Amino acid sequence: MATGTSYRTGDSPGTEGKPGDSYPVRQPSRWLRNLVLIALVMLALLLAFSWRGLRQEGIVSTSYGAQVACACRFVSRQELGTCKSRVALAQLGRTASLLSLSEDAETRTVTASVPLLASQTASFAPDRGCQLEAWN
Template identity: 35%
Template sequence: MPVRRKWWMGGGALLLLVLLGLLAWQWTTISARARLGSAYGARLGCSCRYVEGRAMGSCNDDKEPGMAMVRLTDLPEERAVQASVPLLASRTARFKPGWGCLLDPVE
C-alpha cells in the first residue's frame, strides 16, 4: 500500500475518532434540545391545526429559527400532532376541548 494512501486512511480514522468524541461530549445537550424541540413543535403544531383550524402546511411556517430538523405529522383521526427530531426524540400533543392542546405524558 502506498505511503500516501496510508496517510489518508490514518487521517480519516483520526478525524472520525475526533468527531465521535465531540458527539459523545455533547450528547446530553443534543438529546435535551431534541426533546425540547419536539415537545415545543407538537404543542405549536397542534394549536395551529386544531385550535386555529389552519392547514398543516401553514403550521410549518410558525416554527422558530433553528427548528428545521423538527418534523410535524398530523394525526387527524386522533386530533393530534406528532413532532419528531429523526432518531432522537418524538412527542405528541392532542387537542382536548376546553383545555386546548396537551402533551402526552413522557413514556
C-alpha cells in the same frame, strides 16, 4: 539434493527478478487512511460529548413544535403547512432544521419529531385544548 539452480549471496529461493533486486517493493504511504481514521474518532468523541445537549434540545424543540402545531391545526383550524412555518419562526436552535411534523386527524393529535433524538405528541380535546403527552 541438487536442483540445478544457483543463488547469489543475499538471494533466497522464490525471489524472482533481476539479479541485484533483493529488497521488497515499498508499500504506499497510509497517511490518508490514518487521517480519515483520526477524523472519524474525533467526530465520534465530539458526538459523544454533545449527545446529551442535543437530546435536550431535541426534546424542547419537539415539545414546543407539537404544542404550537396542535393549537394552530385544531384550535385555529389552519393547514399543517402553515403550522410548520409558524414553528419554524421560533428558531429552536440546532435541531430546528431537523424537526418534522405529522398529524393524525382521527385522534386529533400532532407529533413532532427529530430523528434519533426525540419525539413528542400533543393531543387536542375540545374541553381542555392541546396537551402534551407525558415525557418518557
